Amino acid sequence: MKPIKYLAAGGASAALFGLALAAGGAQAADPIKIPLHNWNSQLVGAEIVGRILEEGGHEVEYVPADSGAVYEAMCEGDIDLVHEVWQGAFGVAFEKQVSKGCVVDAATHDAKTREEWWYPAYVEEMCPGLPDWQALNACAAKFSTAETKPKGRFLGGPAEWLKKDDERVAGLEMNFQVVNAGSADALWAELAIASEKQQPIVLFNWTPNFIEAVYDGKFVEFPEYFEGCREDASKGINPNTTHDCGNPKDGYLKIGVWEGFPEKNPEAYAIIQKINFNNLDIAVMAKLVDVDKMEVEDAAAKWMDDNESKWRAWVEGSSS
Amino acid sequence: MTARPLPALEEHRPETGLERYRWPLLFLGLIAVYLLFRHAWPAWATIPPEAWTERLPLPYFVFGEGFLPSLTFPGSNIADWFNAIVTFLREHEIFGLFVFKDFTRWLGGLTVYPLDFAEALVISGFPHRSIKIPFEIPAVPWVAAVGLAAILGYYAAGWRIALLAGGSLAYFALFNLWKPAMTTLSLVLVAAPIAAGIGLGLGILALKYRWLEKALWPILNLMQALPHFGYLIPVVVFVGLAHRSGAIATILFAVPVMAKVTMVALRSVPQEVMEAGVMAGCTPRQMLWSVRIPAARHTLMVGINQVIMLCLAMQVISSFIGARGLGIDLLFRLQNLQLGRALEIGIAIVLMAITLDRLSQALAEKEPEHRPEGPFWVVHPYLTAAGVVFLVGGLLAAFLPEAARLPRAMTISVGRSIDPVIKDVVAALYDPLSFIRDTLPAYVLVPLRDFFKAIPWTVFMALLALAGWRLGGWRMAAVVTLYVVFIVLSSWWTEFMVTTFLVFSAVVICVLFGFPLAVWASRRDSTTRAIAFLCDTFQTFPSFIYLIPCVMLFQVGTVSQLLAIVLYSAIPVVRYTVLGLRGVPQHIIEGAITSGCTPAQILWKVRMPIAVPEIMLGLNQTIMFGLFMVMIAGFIGGNNDLAREIFKAKAQNDAGLALLLALNVAFLGLATDRLIQAWAAERKKQLGLD
The missing domain is CATH 3.40.190.100 (Glycine betaine-binding periplasmic protein; domain 2)
Structure with missing residues (x-):
């Protein structure tokens, strides 16, 4: 038939093959993948963390991700870091991956949850x-x-x-x-x-x-949380039942990273280890979007303007 | 016109009293037996005991020292068994060569290039991520894109489509949705051709190999009936959590329709056309590419249209596993209760769907034109215009940044001003609706749910098997029974029955409200058109937006879930009823008029009976939509149903459990689908409407 057709097909498949080969080589320059969940402080925080890393000369990419599924994805290396690991909501999933060894507990924020x-x-x-x-x-x-x-x-x-x-x-x-x-x-x-x-x-x-x-x-103020309340029925105000207490009042807020990340990108990891938000930071990030009705990028920019010395120290401290 | 063959004589044999009531009596008898002995009904026959579901003798392949695996039957539940397969594919090297997961990840990784390329073209410019070139090319400026879309629309079908295409893009730009909308567009532009290509390929292969067609149909049926979350989690495991995974999930979702349409289209090419091809001395390859496919072009285009629609319908769902675009933006707005803004995003998705639908239809129906002779701009007026628009747009963008990307200050959003209105409307409706909020659950829904939960699996299975026997003989009875056996052995019986209850109640409500609406609408041309437009719009409108107002009006619970399901699943029953009533052959209506029927008689005695098979297919689709929406209604919550369990499995990335739960829903759908299809086919035959 038409030789041009075959030529085109041959060319296209050769190009595809070349691209496929290039895929193997492209790994080293991968951007740092930061997940986006669906609550505001996380979104603003992700934008801030991303911008801080960009200040440090790293490329970032945002990936929409379910907040539950993200820990498995981080274990696989699909996601590089999660900067809001809530003890209450995600502690179990996070600690499971940490004990498996595929996720590293990189830092703990001052914020208590x-x-x-x-x-x-x-x-x-x-x-x-x-x-x-x-x-x-x-x-x-x-x-x-x-x-x-x-x-x-x-x-x-x-x-x-x-x-x-x-x-x-x-x-x-x-x-x-x-x-x-x-x-x-x-x-x-x-x-x-x-x-x-x-x-x-x-x-x-x-x-x-x-x-x-x-x-x-x-x-609501429940009986104070204590060690063993959820496992040991005899402890707590009701001697016959477990779970006779409230949740811990000072849960952690952590940053987790994929196990391969520190080795792959030590400079970025050094920055991430310094990042530290307190309760006020998180609340302000959420408020800028929810009450002041700012767009996420604007809110991130505003927080960074207002707290420049704070985040500059995280970036510069690690490059020196 | 050919004479319709008379129905076979035996169908007219008068039935004796007992024969006539045989089936109703059997059904009632079955229920009566249960009611009589319900106190003596053994526990194992009511809810499947754990002893069965947890220790099924399922075969395990164990890869040990040797080359071949050994087979063991340790006893486990189905979810663990699925997970064993998933783990095997994830971690073991097949024949010591490669790990299946690495292969799928590599395959999925290939889609990154077209995705990045499309994104670079429409938003970010080159170089972009994986598309690395040594110099910079900016993205198409928005003014040029609007112009190009309008020219394409005009070329395809005149100024109406031009206005639609250009207007849609202008809407994205003006409403500050350019970036997410173009991301979505680039994803659809990559996913739709791949899905259509795979579907077409499967269809062609099935034409060649009969056995493949036989094997493919049930798989495609299952894929269509499977709730999204059933395969989203495996996609995360085997492809990863990323933008490309969203594209892959979208492709998986859209392939079955295209494959099915291709099979039907290629098989139904008229014999005369095929013979002409043979006489012209076509080779088998030419028969396919130059005869069959062009002849089936119009049907194939229906498939491509469906693919585009499904790609957009997946937009929100695929954002759960990493897809960027309008979907994630929509979810974020809903989380903040910015309903007005969410509405704007929903409209953007609808506009994109309608534009792509109309454009692809128009392009497919366009007949080849005779080109006039003369200079280039006379021979190719559209290309020339496109080139001019492109150049002007590019120049404008070079000097005027506003033409390249509209700054946010110049965009509009009316969402913020709609929000208070929505809030006021909801607040005004809240008190009058307290009646429904309080009485419906107490007197109808909670008792009905308890009733469903109390139905023993033995009775449920026997009723379905009996229906299968009545409609399709012992074979259908066997198939339906097997579906139920799987569900019984899955160990989620109560949750399954709660889901069944939700779908059942929603379908009943859909019929109660949708049917009269359709009958009313079918009486006049104008209302018929209006209803068709509403159906189209609501079908592409992201259903997530309904969820919030539902919760505000009826709290988290059964009523809101039902309302959300009904709003979406009522579409087919309305659409098909209108279609059926309007589609009654004109000569039959004229015959009725000449016999002196009143309009009411024509409706109830002539149109309705003839439309019944069509209406039943609509009902069938309503059940399918209901099964889809019952999962989305899981985001409202309030019932311990399968959706809730799937969400739990999703959070723990338990692919096996998610798949098992999804199969439960799919089998319920497939069972009802088969039964209703068989019933409608039988009715059609009786009416001589084939």
């Missing part, structure tokens, strides 16, 4: 005695809905966050039923309308988080 049952301020009037958990339990009926009647309804985080709320309700013999929202969006959507309508609500929340900038509210 807390995840707990939470209510907007107006609920205090409906249920006197809050934030004590027994007071909450006493007015459980006020939180009941058609699907949970006669029990009170606690709106939990997504089931995959594995918060063990069902176990806590059983452990403290509370008159509540846990309804797991399917996503953080669902949590905030319900909080938005409930506070607009001043409806009683108690839901899962965490700090630092943009919610504290938008809504006034408090965490």
Whole structure:
């Protein structure tokens, strides 16, 4: 037939083959891959971490990633670093990979995290005695809905966050039923309308988080967390059950990196090890987007303008 | 016109009373048996016992010292068994040569080049990531892109499409969506041709090898019925978490349709055309490329259209595994409850879908034109215009940065001003809707859910098997039973039944509201067109946007989940009912008019019975959409269903468990699909409408 057709086909396949060969060689110059999750402080923080690394002369690439699946991806080297590892939500997944050896615990932020049952301020009037958990339990009926009647309804985080709320309700013999929202969006959507309508609500929340900038509210105070509370039934205020305590109040916020990263890019790793956000930093990052309605890039730029000396030290300290 | 053959005589044999009620009696008898003995119903026959599901004698291949694997039956559950396969493919060297995972990662890595190239072309300019060239070329400036799209539209089908194509791009630029929209476009421009190519290739191979076609159909059916998250996790394992993985998942999602359409299209080329080809002395290769494929062009284009639509439908989902573009932006806005902005992004996705759909259709239907003679600009007026636009755009961009990339200060967004309006509307509706919020769960949904959870697997299986027997003989009964056996052995029975409950209730609501709406709309041309437009729009509109208003109005729970499912799955039942009612042959209607039927009689006694098979296919699609949407409704949460378990598996990257749960949903879909298709086919035959 037409020789030109075959020529074109031959050329195309040769080009493809060449590209495939080039793929092997391109590895060394790979950009640093930073995941983007779907909450604001993380997005702004990722942008800041990226810009700091760029200041240090490194190329970065942002990858949208599910916050749960990201640890497995980091283990495979698909993602180079996660700069917001929450103890409560991701501690289990993170520590599993660290003990496997494919993820390195690179640094710990000054920020302390807390995840707990939470209510907007107006609920205090409906249920006197809050934030004590027994007071909450006493007015459980006020939180009941058609699907949970006669029990009170606690709106939990997504089931995959594995918060063990069902176990806590059983452990403290509370008159509540846990309804797991399917996503953080669902949590905030319900909080938005409930506070607009001043409806009683108690839901899962965490700090630092943009919610504290938008809504006034408090965490429920459960019996203090202690070592063994979740494993040993005999310990704690209920001698027959496990999980008869609240969550730890000062959980860590860490930076994790892929095991191969320090060797592949030691200079960038040195910078990452110095990066350190405190509670105020995280809260400001979230607030710039949520309250001041800035775009993520603008918020990152603003934080960097306001904290120049802070992050400059991270970059320069490592290059010297 | 050929005379329609009369129905065979035996079908008209009058049935005796008992024969006529044989099947209803069998069904009722089965239920009666259960109700009579329900207290004596053994526990193992109600919920599958763990002893069965956890220790299935599934075969394991163990690779030891020798070259060949040895076979063992240690006993495990299906999810672990799947995971064993996944681990094997991940870690073991096949015949000591290569690891399967490395191969798939290498293959997936190849898509990086076209993806980077397309991105460089439309947004970032060269060099870009893997596309390394020693000099710089800027990306196409947005003003030039708008002009080029308009010229392409005009070339394809005149000024309407030109306006649509140019207007869509201008919308992306003006609403500050240029970068994400172009990223999405570049992903679709890479994924759609690859998916169409693979589908076409599979279809051609299936034409050549009958056995391949037989093997392919069930696999393609399964791929279409499988919920996305079932294969997203394997994609993360075998390709990684990255932009390219989003492209791969999109391709996987779009291939089955193209393969199916190709098979049907190539097989249904008229015999006369084929004979003409043979007489002209075509070689087998020429028969394929010069006869069959051109003759099947129009049907093949339907496939390509579907591929484009599916690629855009995957936009949001694929962002869970790393795809950049409009999808991730949409999820981020929803998280912040910026519904107005999310709406703008949703409109962008719809605009892109409609533009690509109309453009590809128009280009396919375009007949070759006679070229006038003369200088270049007369022979190629469109190319010349494109060149001019490109040059002018490039020059403009060189001197005026606003023409290259619209600065954010010059873009608009009305989203912020819509948000308070949405909030007010929701707040105003909140109290009046408390009736539904309070009574529906208490008196209908919770009891119904409990009822579904209480249905023993033995009864469920027997009912489906009986339906299969009635509609397709023992073979269909056997197939349906096998589906249920798999589900029973999966050890997620209660969660499965909750999902079944959600889909069932949603489908009932879809029919209750969608059917009357369709009947009303089918009466006039104008309403028919309006409904068709609404159906098109809602089908491409990202369904994630509904979730937030649903939660605001009805809280996290069954009511919001159902509302979200219904909003999406009602589309086919409306569309097909309208299609069926409007598609009744004109001579039948005229016959009815001359017999003196009233309009109501024509609707209920003539149109409706003839449209029933079509309506049933719509119902079938509604169930399929429902099964898809029940997974998305998992983002609302509130029920302990399969969606929730799949999300858990996703968070732990448990590929085997995700696949198992997805197969549960897929088999429910495939079983109902087969039953309804068989029923509709039988009805059509009875009506002589084949």
